[in-house]
Amino acid sequence: MLHPWAAHRKRIRTALNRHLASAQMLAFLPAVVLAAYWIGGELLLVAAALGIPAGLAAAGTFERVALPAQREPVRDWVDLDGAARLCDGTIRDARMSGLTTGAIGFDLGGIDAAATSLGDRGAAALRDACLRRLRQNLRAGDRAHRIGDARYLVLLEPAARLDLESLLGTANRLQAALEEPMTVHDVPHYLTAAAGFCSEARLGEDATGDGLLEATLTALSEAVQSGPSAVRAWSDGLDASRTLRRVLRCEVAAALEQGQIQPWFQPQICTSTGEITGAEGLARWVHPQRGLISPLQFLDALEAGGLMARLGEIMIHSALAALSDWDRAGLAVPRVGVNLSGAELHDPTFVERLKWDLDRHDMTGDRLCIEVLETVFTDSADNAVATTVSGLKRLGCTIDLDDFGTGHASIMALHRLPIDRVKIDRGFIAGIDRSERQRRMVSGILSLAEQLGIETLAEGVESAGEHALLAQLGCDHVQGFRIARPMPAAQVPEWIFRHRQSIARPDLSRRAQ
Missing domain, CATH: 3.30.70.270 (Reverse transcriptase/Diguanylate cyclase domain)
Known part of the structure; x- marks a missing residue:
């Protein structure tokens, strides 16, 4: 390894050589020759005029002084x-x-x-x-x-x-x-x-x-x-993140089968009564060495590996099992929501397989809420999604249109699909108590839903002000850190006990820990 001063001198020499080798440096040669004449007369002028170019030539500088390589013709497409x-x-x-x-x-x-x-x-x-x-x-x-x-x-x-x-x-x-x-x-x-x-x-x-x-x-x-x-x-950190994603991509299939990826549940409550109206199952990976891994880091790997349908099976099975446990404990959780991928909604056998899973857990379809992303509907060029959603409705499942308002086909989705509830994207909710523009936009969504007889749920509610304003505007349900963070199924009973106490003694200034 070079000593720091040696490395510094090397950088200086490189910079000097670069400038000596540049065409711009040669422009100063007449000035140098003229200065030599003023200082030493004709002899020094001749020496400078002949000696400097000869010295540069001997050093190979002129070989380095080359015009930039002529650019090839600009092409529209390159590999x-x-x-x-x-x-x-x-x-x-x-x-x-x-x-x-x-x-x-x-x-x-x-x-x-x-x-x-x-x-x-x-x-x-x-x-x-x-x-x-x-x-x-x-x-x-x-x-x-x-x-x-x-x-x-x-x-x-x-x-x-x-x-x-x-x-x-x-x-x-x-x-x-x-x-x-x-x-x-x-x-x-x-x-x-x-x-x-x-x-x-x-x-x-x-x-x-x-x-x-x-x-x-x-x-x-x-x-x-x-x-x-x-x-x-x-940045260097991006390379580290990319390396981690490659490692996780290799491990994610085994993690799915070993039960490391399971739903965590985020409660949803009624804005009028405060009662629990359901919970959303969100995929979480608890890695034995790395701890809790964000879905942003592993969902892409599952999709790339064609494992989204398998994830859906695990999420639904685990959600129904959690509902059974809560029912036996006497807890009132009406239903659990699960987000389905486009692969599942395009699968003509999905409805029959779900019916079998419901029967196995002795559950009726109304205990399960199927969340359909607006992008899944938008990307479907045929009627496959609409056919599957209609089959789910026949089972008694409720249908949520997720991330409502983030795409350009929301209203068309309300027209084509039997939607029971729209989930207003958190981008519209954050800071709504401080933004008149956001308030008007959400008011318009709520008014449209009311006219169509569709329920509404606001995602990403994080403050008492947001919660209170949404209740005043007539939003039916809320979900977010203000209510509770996602938690494993085993922690839900304790949260329900504390929530019931908070309803009896409401404290609008509290924030979920």
Whole structure:
């Protein structure tokens, strides 16, 4: 390992050589020769004019002084190997000029759905339109390429200042442009754009094209997992998180079969009486070494492994078993909600298998609430989901439309599916007691539900103010940290005992621990 001072001297020499090798440095040669004339007359002028170029030539400097390699013609689509080579060339150009560069990746949501209605040629036209929109909003020296069906890469022109703030500003500006409606075949399409970025400087002096591309795509993957329009910068911590997800992906199948992944239950209460009206079963992984693992870290692994249907079986079986235990203990929990994946709702045998599970636990269908994500309904191009939901209704199950208001098909879902209750997304609830705009939006949702004879439940209620206002607006049920955090089935009886005491002696200032 180099001594710190030796490493510092090496960096200085590298910087000097870089500047000596630059074309800009040669521009100072006439000034140096003129200064030599003023100081020492004609002899020194001749010596400087001949000696300096000869010395640079002997040192090989002129061989280093080369114009940046001529860029290949800009291509619309490149594979990952080609993208890495482009990143390499951009880094090389930046170093020759003593500047720095960076890259931004975009993942567009909604292209696959649009392709279903547009067909192959229409989808290609939409992808081309996205690339044109991106290039129209770039600076003169920036370049954009498509690197996948819905992914794009922007390589930034080398600049003297390219810090986190400027990269974030560029990413936000391009994201806003991509999310403006795009018209293809006279039909407007609304896309979302997740973004991830990395600068060459954050990777250190040994940055390579492969490294810059991998870091950018790592940040992009993190953004995609965080939400449709999330933006993430690369950091060392992202690599650690990515490594952990790879480890969990290898372990998740065994954990599912060994009973490490089970439902935890979050109670739901009536806003009028405070009585328990149900509980939602939420998947939790209690790892023997790592402890409690967030669903965000393992649900993707289950989906990638085709295990979502198996998770659904375990969740339903465990929920019905918990209800049986609570019934024997004399606890009044009317029903438990379970969120089903698209795979289960498209399975024509699911209703019959659920009937068998209900009979095995001596339960009627009204003890189970099936939660259907709005995105599952939106992504279904056929009537499979509607057929399954109708079958569940015949069993007596109640149907919740989850995350209501976050997509563009909520009202259509209310029209097509036999919905019993809408769950208002927590994004509308947080801070509703402080926002007049949010209050009006939620009031509109509650009014629509009332007109249709559908019950309402607000998710993510975290304060007494939110709870009180929702009750005043007429929301039927509430759920969130204000009421209780998710807990294992064995802890529910104790919570019910304490909740009953709190109803007898209400304290609106309390917060759930």
